[in-house]
Amino acid sequence: MIRLSGITPSGHVHIGNHLGAIRRWADEGGPDDLYFVSDLHAMTNSHNPAKLRSMASEQLAVLIAAGIEPDRVFVQSDIARELGALNWVLECTCNYGEAARMIQFKEKSKGRAGVRLSLLTYPVLMAADILLQGADEVPVGEDQRQHVELARTLAKRFNSTYGDVFTMPKAVLPPAGARVMDLAEPTRKMSKSTREEAGVVFVLDEADQVRRKVKRAKTDGGSKPAYAPEARPGMANLLDILSACTKEKPEVLADRFDSYGQVKEAVAEALIEELRPVRERALALLADPGELERVRKAGAVRAAERGDHRLQSALRLIGAG
Numbered sequence: 157m158i159r160l161s162g163i164t165p166s167g168h169v170h171i172g173n174h175l176g177a178i179r180r181w182a183d184e185g186g187p188d189d190l191y192f193v194s195d196l197h198a199m200t201n202s203h204n205p206a207k208l209r210s211m212a213s214e215q216l217a218v219l220i221a222a223g224i225e226p227d228r229v230f231v232q233s234d235i236a237r238e239l240g241a242l243n244w245v246l247e248c249t250c251n252y253g254e255a256a257r258m259i260q261f262k263e264k265s266k267g268r269a270g271v272r273l274s275l276l277t278y279p280v281l282m283a284a285d286i287l288l289q290g291a292d293e294v295p296v297g298e299d300q301r302q303h304v305e306l307a308r309t310l311a312k313r314f315n316s317t318y319g320d321v322f323t324m325p326k327a328v329l330p331p332a333g334a335r336v337m338d339l340a341e342p343t344r345k346m347s348k349s350t351r352e353e354a355g356v357v358f359v360l361d362e363a364d365q366v367r368r369k370v371k372r373a374k375t376d377g378g379s380k381p382a383y384a385p386e387a388r389p390g391m392a393n394l395l396d397i398l399s400a401c402t403k404e405k406p407e408v409l410a411d412r413f414d415s416y417g418q419v420k421e422a423v424a425e426a427l428i429e430e431l432r433p434v435r436e437r438a439l440a441l442l443a444d445p446g447e448l449e450r451v452r453k454a455g456a457v458r459a460a461e462r463g464d465h466r467l468q469s470a471l472r473l474i475g476a477g
């Protein structure tokens with residue numbers, strides 16, 4: 157059973173990505189699960205090529221540093237030729253209306269000038285990501301469900317029109333994990349693409365940066381720490397982060413502190429400890445480009461090999477070559 161998950165290098169990896177996804181992938185992932193850095197998906201809006209390249213390396217390094225087996229990880233653009241070929245096959249299997257009705261496209265293109273064609277077509281590339289690897293399950297949030305449904309529709313249509321090639325993928329809900337909110341704006345999810353970095357703790361932040369950001373975290377009125385997500389989202393977020401690090405219940409943790417300052421201190425130190433091994437290994441990898449390149453190449457070769465028979469069959473069946 158192959159489960160496929162991606163992470164888009166739209167910015168630095170943050171503690172939300174780590175606590176909510178990457179750590180779980182490393183600890184609980186099945187032996188056949190696959191993880192990829194979806195750098196091609198980060199080009200559907202205006203982007204900076206040099207920054208994208210460096211973010212992709214950083215994410216690959218963090219995934220491996222977090223303990224995911226290197227041969228389960230690859231960078232999407234390293235198999236761009238295979239994906240590009242399958243993408244074309246799938247574009248020729250997809251109706252224009254099916255792409256145009258994607259809610260994400262409607263939302264992200266509304267009222268904007270210079271919308272890239274790739275913003276419309278990237279769900280088809282996403283279908284190629286999924287179908288090339290033969291993924292059975294794709295854990296996604298609500299916003300990506302429709303895209304996985306499209307991959308399913310295209311697989312079914314191709315299989316029944318030209319011949320049975322693709323595994324039918326299924327969108328599954330990711331296991332409920334920590335949902336980390338922005339420290340400066342605790343009603344908003346912590347995100348890579350947030351411009352204001354004050355409320356976002358990055359996995360590669362130095363210890364002092366972590367302390368500074370946590371110290372400045374927005375907390376709500378109230379005299380003593382208490383866990384009340386609705387009424388006091390800032391404090392609840394800090395307690396949730398601490399809970400994700402220590403594996404104790406946030407309500408129990410709240411009772412242990414007399415002041416907000418104490419909570420922040422505990423959160424900062426727990427985070428620094430949680431991130432330390434990942435940060436150290438990731439920085440070591442990034443400082444050794446030869447090693448990172450070797451790992452990256454091996455992942456790419458495996459990813460290409462894994463999908464080769466499906467790509468060749470699909471091309472042959474659709475009448476190419």
Ligand code: ATP
Nearest residue numbers: 163164166172173176177334335336346347348349
């Ligand atoms: P972007 O702003 O570009 O969407 P992101 O920070 O939301 O970036 P994604 O690449 O969309 O990151 O998601 C990668 C993984 O991290 C997904 O599994 C997603 O559920 C998880 N994730 C992202 N943000 C958080 C968060 N704040 N808390 C917990 N998990 C998160």
Ligand code: MG
Nearest residue numbers: 164347348349
């Ligand atoms: Mg996101």
